[in-house]
Amino acid sequence: MKPQKYSIFTLTDSKYFLFTEVFLKSLFSKLNLELIEKVYVCDQGLEPQQRKFVESFDKVEIVNPVEKIEGQTGLVWDKVWLEKVGSKTQNLLKLVNENPEPIVMIDIDSMFIKDFYDLLDFEKDIQIAHRPLQDPSYIASFVSINKKTCIEFIEDWIRNISRISKIPYETKALALTLNELNHSNFQVGQLPVEQIHFYDQEQYVDTNDTRIAHFKGWTGSMSKVFGSKEDFESRTFTRGYRERLKEYIDVSGYIGE
Secondary structure, three states: OOOOOEEEEEEEOHHHHHHHHHHHHHHHHHOOHHHEEEEEEEEOOOOHHHHHHHHOOOOEEEEOOOOOOOOOOOEOOOHHHHHHHHOHHHHHHHHHHHOOOOEEEEOOOEEEOOOOHHHOOOOOOEEEEEOOOOOOOEEEEEEEEOOOOHHHHHHHHHHHHOOOOOOOHHHHHHHHHHHOOOOOOOOEEEEEHHHHOEOOOHHHHHHHOOOEEEOOOOHHHOOOEOOOHHHHHHHHHHHOOHHHHOOOOOHHHHOOO
16 A cells, blocks of 8 residues: 655745745755655745745645735734734645645744654544643644544634634634544544654754754744844754754855854
């Protein structure tokens, strides 16, 4: 029997291009491409040359957003970017409706360390990065939609985003949707966040058998100009990823060492 193929979905814009470059270069370096059907990249504001770069990768398909969010992002987690992030679930729903294969949604501010295919369990309806010691205990940065039974779940998730008044809207709405589920009829797989989508220090990557590094925004990056060299450095170098990043970008060309 042939192994089940899957696709990857992410969303980006012009301000996130440096993260996009790392995401795509590491993906095509570390993952088994024979198991990947498509890499869907939702374009929420790429420049023409940036779009051309994204399209240069095999299996990458740029998708136009269900709703185009106008405006440029200023600071990390500002209103415009929150709207763009919030649109991910709408675009995910469209892709799941239109395509037969499982689709894994991963935040663009990520770097692939090694393949994660062995962690996917297609018997589960959905698999989500899980952090039991935090609230919410699930994080929306890594969500694997394994079955069509997830369509109703995603629709509920989208509705619940509008009910959330404090950031992070997407993750809190995900937790709310999970709490409303009848788990006996819907199987949720928990993927340890430190293994699947780790956002702490690089020194723990080998111990955790981490598959994807997540350069998520944190308190120290909130005052940075979104997508700037300072923003990128505060989320990557301060976590200890300088050497690993050199495999994909000319670090000195982006950030003064």
